[in-house]
Amino acid sequence: MLLKEGQVRIPSGCAVSAVISREGELMSGEKIVASMVPMHERSNGLGGGFAGYGIYPDMADFYAFHMFFTDKESKKACEYFLKEGFEIVKAEPIPVRKIPSITDEPLIFRYFLSPLRSRIADAQVDEREFVARAAMYINVRISGAYVVSGGKNMGVFKAVGFPEDVGEFYRLDEYGAYCWTAHGRYPTNTPGWWGGAHPFSLLDYTVVHNGEISSYDANRRYIEAYGYKCTLQTDTEVFTYIADYLLRRKRLTLEETASVIAAPFWTTIESRPLEERERLTYLRNIFSGLLVTGPFSIILGFDGGLMALNDRLKLRSMVVAEKDDKVFIASEEAAIRVLEPDAVNVRAPEGGEPVIVRVKEGKY
């Protein structure tokens, strides 16, 4: 049996990379995959993954559920459940390229879904809540079925393997996205398995993470009180639910969300001007259970933008640069130089300082 988080500890780093076009230009996945190569040593072949935004322009009105199934039974059970709440507009295997370095894959499918109005009305929730609940239901209740991603016009592609192999496996050179995020995994504490690879996703939110959440259990207990269930058995998952909770449900801004997750020290808060001090104190007090401690650098992707954030002590590296309308973020400058050799304004954000990039309105 596969041992998961808490059942086994594998002491061991990770790599993240991202590119976004403020003009909404669609970029093939080729370069983001190549950007992971100089950071090869940061991964150990036990997980790699990518999130692409803007990849399904012809199906942009439908929720794209990327799914892993361990067997045909779990697929059947999941489809039975989906048909009750959604019109399945299209269902197909996600095209892959068979390569020797990626083996033992689950059944990998995608469903383009339109939630049934009547069922949304029955549930007395809004559409996004309805879809989020369906994803959560599948992960918790349908054995062997995992929602890899479930937003509109976006998708997550992940596997056990090195990121450059995962990119080839999923044929990412055939997709065009205005924003790509990437992850190479070096599992700390947990074994590498397909569901445990990054990015983690709920609706259009995706998270790639380099680090280890010391406060995982405190964060998990807090967020599970609001209907989320941590089922993928690895710490990064909780970031995704915290982002969904604070941004979608509590309607916090990205800046406020960053001030919750990577809240400054009280001594630092005391040194800020009155208005900011009050804001930071309020956020730290109200959402104390969502302060994430331990080393992390994360990139949160969402419809039309991304946010990069380091832990407040900056115990992981992150470099940001730009060129024309594009912004690049990675664990190492070398990765950025692969994406754009002539990138300028190369800088390392402070611990807890969010880097927020949005695509121009109407361009995505």
Next chain:
Amino acid sequence: MIILNARATDNAALNERVRAAKEDCEIVGCIGERFIGAGLSDKTINIKGIPGNALGAYLNGAKIFVDGNAQDAVGDTMNEGEIIVRGNAGDAPGYAMRGGKIYIKGNAGYRAGIHMKEYRGKSPVIIIGGRCGSFLGEYQAGGLIVVLGLNKDGKRIVGNFPCAGMHGGKVLLRGNADGVVFPDKVTARAATSDDVDYAKPHIQEFCRIFGLDEREVLSSPFTLVTPDSANPYKRMYVEN
């Protein structure tokens, strides 16, 4: 001097070629190759491109020149030699170094000089031309760290929590360290001319290498940070 192209070689193979070379090397096309010059005692290495993490780790007397930026952990645990960076450096340059010098023309990231120490006759030196991030000289036990603050971006010379856990060595900041908050267990005061004289030969050399006006750099007041006693944490854990 022989020219080595870093493209299409991995870390280990590149380092093998550097070690095997009978003369000084220029590495071109560097893109994140790690551990360049690790443990090397006898050559000069010029680097074009972006060297990877732990550049010059355990360096033992060799000289390394980087044309652009360097990544994290430059000179990790180095023992002797020189690392000269014409751009910026990432986090933790000089991590646990105990000898030799690291000169960075631009800015440095978080934790510059963390765990730096002295060893017998050795006393390491780090000079940062621009500014640096938080936790400068964290747990510093020996040696000299100089930050000149010549950055033009208007940002403060050093981030939060400088010299946290410092129990040996010196930190010299150019200027009055306005707005910088130091921990209780260190003393920050205006440097005397004797204090500056101690660092002067290194600062002069730094200015010569990077073409800076040494008189202008040295005309400013400096702030000296030292631990309050030789062993301020003595009573915290055990009597010893």
